[in-house]
Amino acid sequence: MKTAEIMRVSLTNGLRVVIEEDHSAPVAGVAVHYDIGFRAEAEDRSGLAHLFEHLMFQGEAGGERDHFQQVESIGGFCNASTRQDYTDFYNVVPAEAVARVIELEAGRMRAPKITERAIQAQTSVVREEILGKMRKPYGGFPWPRLSPVLFRDFANAHDGYGDYASLQHVTLDDCLDFFDRHYSPANAVVTITGDVDTGAVLEVVERTFGRIPARPVPALGSWWEPEPAEQVAAEYTDPMAPLPAFALGHRVPNAAADPGAHFALSALAGVLTGGNRPRLRERLRRETGQIITFSARVGLFDLLDARDPDMWILTAVHPKALSTEQVLAAVDAELESLEPTEEELRRRRTTWINAHHRSMDEPANRVRMLGRFELLFGDPGLAGRLPDLCAEVTAADVAAAARSLRAQPGALLSVVPQEKR
Amino acid sequence: MSNPIADRTLPNGLRLLALRHGSTPLAEVRLHLPAPCPTRLDLAESALLAASLAQLQDAYDGVELSAMADIHRISVSASSSMADLESLLAALAQVVEGAPIELEVARGQLIAQFRMVRAHPDLAVRTELARHLFGDHPAAFLLPAEAELASIMELRRTFDPRGAVLVLLTSADPEQMADAAEKALGGWRPAARSAPPLPPLPAIEGGRLALLPRPGAPQSRIRLRAQALTPDDDRYPAVFLACNVLGGYLSSRLSRNLREDKGYVYGITSMFDLHPGSGFLAIEADTAAATTNPALAAVGDELRRMRTHPPTGEEIQAARAFATGSTATRLAPRAAFATAIADLAAKAIDPLFLLDFSRKLAAVTPEAVVAAAAEFLAPERFAGVIAADPELVTQPILN
Numbered sequence: 001m002k003t004a005e006i007m008r009v010s011l012t013n014g015l016r017v018v019i020e021e022d023h024s025a026p027v028a029g030v031a032v033h034y035d036i037g038f039r040a041e042a043e044d045r046s047g048l049a050h051l052f053e054h055l056m057f058q059g060e061a062g063g064e065r066d067h068f069q070q071v072e073s074i075g076g077f078c079n080a081s082t083r084q085d086y087t088d089f090y091n092v093v094p095a096e097a098v099a100r101v102i103e104l105e106a107g108r109m110r111a112p113k114i115t116e117r118a119i120q121a122q123t124s125v126v127r128e129e130i131l132g133k134m135r136k137p138y139g140g141f142p143w144p145r146l147s148p149v150l151f152r153d154f155a156n157a158h159d160g161y162g163d164y165a166s167l168q169h170v171t172l173d174d175c176l177d178f179f180d181r182h183y184s185p186a187n188a189v190v191t192i193t194g195d196v197d198t199g200a201v202l203e204v205v206e207r208t209f210g211r212i213p214a215r216p217v218p219a220l221g222s223w224w225e226p227e228p229a230e231q232v233a234a235e236y237t238d239p240m241a242p243l244p245a246f247a248l249g250h251r252v253p254n255a256a257a258d259p260g261a262h263f264a265l266s267a268l269a270g271v272l273t274g275g276n277r278p279r280l281r282e283r284l285r286r287e288t289g290q291i292i293t294f295s296a297r298v299g300l301f302d303l304l305d306a307r308d309p310d311m312w313i314l315t316a317v318h319p320k321a322l323s324t325e326q327v328l329a330a331v332d333a334e335l336e337s338l339e340p341t342e343e344e345l346r347r348r349r350t351t352w353i354n355a356h357h358r359s360m361d362e363p364a365n366r367v368r369m370l371g372r373f374e375l376l377f378g379d380p381g382l383a384g385r386l387p388d389l390c391a392e393v394t395a396a397d398v399a400a401a402a403r404s405l406r407a408q409p410g411a412l413l414s415v416v417p418q419e420k421r
Numbered sequence: 422m423s424n425p426i427a428d429r430t431l432p433n434g435l436r437l438l439a440l441r442h443g444s445t446p447l448a449e450v451r452l453h454l455p456a457p458c459p460t461r462l463d464l465a466e467s468a469l470l471a472a473s474l475a476q477l478q479d480a481y482d483g484v485e486l487s488a489m490a491d492i493h494r495i496s497v498s499a500s501s502s503m504a505d506l507e508s509l510l511a512a513l514a515q516v517v518e519g520a521p522i523e524l525e526v527a528r529g530q531l532i533a534q535f536r537m538v539r540a541h542p543d544l545a546v547r548t549e550l551a552r553h554l555f556g557d558h559p560a561a562f563l564l565p566a567e568a569e570l571a572s573i574m575e576l577r578r579t580f581d582p583r584g585a586v587l588v589l590l591t592s593a594d595p596e597q598m599a600d601a602a603e604k605a606l607g608g609w610r611p612a613a614r615s616a617p618p619l620p621p622l623p624a625i626e627g628g629r630l631a632l633l634p635r636p637g638a639p640q641s642r643i644r645l646r647a648q649a650l651t652p653d654d655d656r657y658p659a660v661f662l663a664c665n666v667l668g669g670y671l672s673s674r675l676s677r678n679l680r681e682d683k684g685y686v687y688g689i690t691s692m693f694d695l696h697p698g699s700g701f702l703a704i705e706a707d708t709a710a711a712t713t714n715p716a717l718a719a720v721g722d723e724l725r726r727m728r729t730h731p732p733t734g735e736e737i738q739a740a741r742a743f744a745t746g747s748t749a750t751r752l753a754p755r756a757a758f759a760t761a762i763a764d765l766a767a768k769a770i771d772p773l774f775l776l777d778f779s780r781k782l783a784a785v786t787p788e789a790v791v792a793a794a795a796e797f798l799a800p801e802r803f804a805g806v807i808a809a810d811p812e813l814v815t816q817p818i819l820n
Contacts, residue, residue: 075742
């Protein structure tokens with residue numbers, strides 16, 4: 001297995017650069033993480049971070065072809081995502097094209113092509129994207145529907161996907177201002193991984209990104225808010241859902257301070273809902289003869305993917321023959337008494353570590369994980385230590401994590417299927 | 422990059438492909454098992470069997486194993502660390518020899534899982550599309566019904582090494598890997614009689630566009646197919662590039678027009694839809710109710726333009742660069758490469774096709790792409806289903 005060294009450096013304009021060589025395949029990954037997620041949006045511009053992500057694909061001002069065309073014509077692919085605390089843009093290209101794609105990313109960081117026409121078209125595209133994601137059974141479940149149940153503050157509670165009503169009023173000035181404030185080099189991390197020479201790509205980075213003038217960086221906001229004093233419950237009707245469902249959301253410790261706690265919660269999620277004999281499904285099958293589909297995870301989108309606050313989520317889809325209360329009682333009983341066996345823990349660990357290796361074998365996942373760990377935690381090497389963190393979790397840690405969730409009220413979101421007439 | 426490879430057919434008929442690929446610590450294995458399903462009950466049995474196979478991993482520490490079924494095959498995916506490779510191969514031997522399984526557990530899970538799949542509006546559209554194009558061919562079965570799953574009392578299917586393909590990707594020497602696999606699976610005995618493959622799919626008759634009425638639906642689904650050809654046809658690489666120019670990627674004509682210019686769609690794509698013995702071209706997009714008719718008209722326009730404004734040299738070069746680059750970037754992960762090879766076996770195409778595809782793309786002339794575009798992407802060749810509000814779309818047309 002490779003023991004790649006990661007190089008970290010900051011340019012004079014404040015841009016952070018992360019480079020990791022990996023010569024196992026003739027490809028390279030280039031990612032740019034901007035320290036602007038949907039939590040930092042203004043109340044009347046809900047969805048602007050996501051819309052702006054779309055607009056960045058117009059590429060550099062003055063260019064004839066947009067970013068997709070440029071990257072695809074050199075044989076690569078590219079995409080982007082908008083999360084709570086960052087927006088990331090990533091490209092995977094044949095290794096010989098790495099310099100070109102670095103130039104393209106620097107070009108759109110320096111001066112993106114933002115036009116009224118693109119704002120209009122991309123607002124429609126975002127509307128289509130949201131329609132596709134929301135207009136299906138359990139669309140928007142648990143995210144973004146669970147966030148406003150667990151959280152009170154707009155930053156944490158609002159729908160970061162984008163609110164078509166508010167996006168319709170986004171102006172060119174809004175976008176230029178958004179770019180100016182959040183897309184400065186000192187507010188970003190550039191990550192390059194794969195079949196590259198560190199010195200050579202660093203030279204390209206300095207020649208391209210290095211020429212972008214420094215701009216001030218907005219102060220890092222704190223999104224912390226008090227935990228709910230008692231359980232907050234909400235429900236909604238999903239006309240397409242075939243069965244009732246619910247999601248439980250619980251606040252988790254700050255990932256930056258205690259990544260190990262997130263692994264204990266992740267192992268708990270695995271023991272409760274993963275593998276061939278997940279505890280929750282087996283308990284309810286034993287007690288009621290019914291099959292319930294559970295899933296659980298740490299992190300609204302992914303493990304170690306956001307600053308504080310973030311959540312642990314459990315979802316259940318259950319037959320109408322069982323009430324939400326019956327299923328919740330079983331979850332509570334399991335959390336109260338859970339003592340995982342060594343074998344159980346070992347199996348969940350194997351599953352997690354194998355999934356991690358499989359994920360890191362994908363150039364896009366690797367470059368994005370290194371970049372987000374630099375941006376969120378100043379520690380891209382964390383990616384390589386995850387299997388160890390996973391292996392360090394003990395049965396006692398998992399039991400303690402289960403009790404900690406019980407002690408904390410959290411949020412309950414119920415999905416009511418519409419009775420067919 | 423050339424992939425050192427061991428390619429053996431064992432005396433029992435099993436084909437073994439061992440490849441060295443990448444440097445991740447996991448061994449990735451795919452096992453293609455022919456399992457033709459001429460009836461709906463056969464498919465229900467295959468689905469139950471595939472769902473049950475995951476139970477096997479309990480007995481093999483460090484091994485992860487799952488399986489899926491369609492009307493042609495059961496496809497097993499398994500992985501482990503290199504240290505557990507022997508266990509992994511032993512688990513596969515258990516799969517092919519038939520293992521004791523708890524049918525009820527798998528049945529309960531499968532019924533719960535299919536209830537969710539069935540609730541998704543896309544399933545009704547796919548079902549209608551298959552029925553519309555293929556009539557009573559098993560390709561129209563898609564998903565077993567609950568009553569069918571409930572009626573299976575025992576699993577009778579046995580696997581035959583003849584026609585089966587084992588794909589094994591590691592960082593280790595392929596010949597040694599093939600030896601290990603041969604040792605584990607060489608004793609697999611051929612079945613007394615092997616099930617005949619399913620009849621070929623009927624040819625698609627162009628022009629037949631059906632409306633699947635969805636009163637009040639806020640979003641419409643466009644699903645089109647046209648008769649094309651299979652990868653063993655010499656013209657396949659040219660049609661592949663023409664298809665990419667039309668809608669194979671974000672730089673394509675369909676994406677430029679319907680997404681970047683008009684904002685009608687989040688995604689629109691044209692691609693090959695391959696089945697054993699048949700190859701179709703597919704165009705798929707979802708769009709808001711109000712933009713359904715203009716989006717359909719725009720698709721029709723773009724298909725016509727493939728003839729009136731044939732792919733330019735620049736477009737062909739970009740499509741070729743993307744296709745060639747994608748074979749490097751998309752197939753860099755070991756798991757993706759293993760799956761791609763096994764998928765070809767599942768479509769009755771020699772898996773080694775994949776290793777040679779970039780060279781074939783490089784040899785295609787612009788004239789061949791222009792000719793392929795004119796012949797295969799003509800709007801009158803397409804048939805399909807539009808799921809939409811009947812108030813807005815009465816008679817779906819492309820041309």
